[in-house]
Amino acid sequence: MSESIQYITNHQGERVGVLLDLETYNQLTNTLAVDAEILTGLSQDELTALAESMLSPKAQAQLDDLLAQNAQDQLSDDDTATLDRLIAQVDQLNILKTRARYTLNTLKGRSKVA
Structure with a gap:
């Protein structure tokens, strides 16, 4: 295991947290x-x-109705x-x-590095 990353586990041995050295933390947070x-913040x-x-659903129905009317110039x-x-x-x-998808993908990429 890398010295820059240490995992915190629960009693079942599941990873529940991670400790990063300051350099690794700064690299991750500064990039984001x-x-x-x-x-x-989400x-x-x-x-x-x-x-x-x-x-x-209400706004979607209104949009659909207006688009249909617009297609008929009404x-x-x-x-x-x-x-x-x-x-x-x-x-x-x-x-x-x-x-949001970009953020999720970026965060997933970062967790693979860690």
């Missing part, structure tokens, strides 16, 4: 801090939930504004989901 796309479960999130100005807002929300949600 420099990458602006990494989502910090647990792995929170990142997974975010990566798998979607529009609410949207009012208000409906067009609502459609634009929903599409912008989908875009932002997709960006967050992608960043």
Whole structure:
């Protein structure tokens, strides 16, 4: 076992924690801090939930309805504004989901190094 990494185990011998020497810790944390796309302060479960999130059923139904109306050129100005807002929300949600997946993949890569 490397001296820079030591594992903490429970009574069953399962790894439940890890101790890193300061140099290894700084390498890991500095790499993550420099990458602006990494989502910090979230647990792995929170990142997974975010990566798998979607529009609410109500918003998705409204989006589907507005898209169908738009395909038939039946949207009012208000409906067009609502459609634009929903599409912008989908875009932002997709960006967050992608960043969450990227963060999870990055963290998995880091744990393989450790």
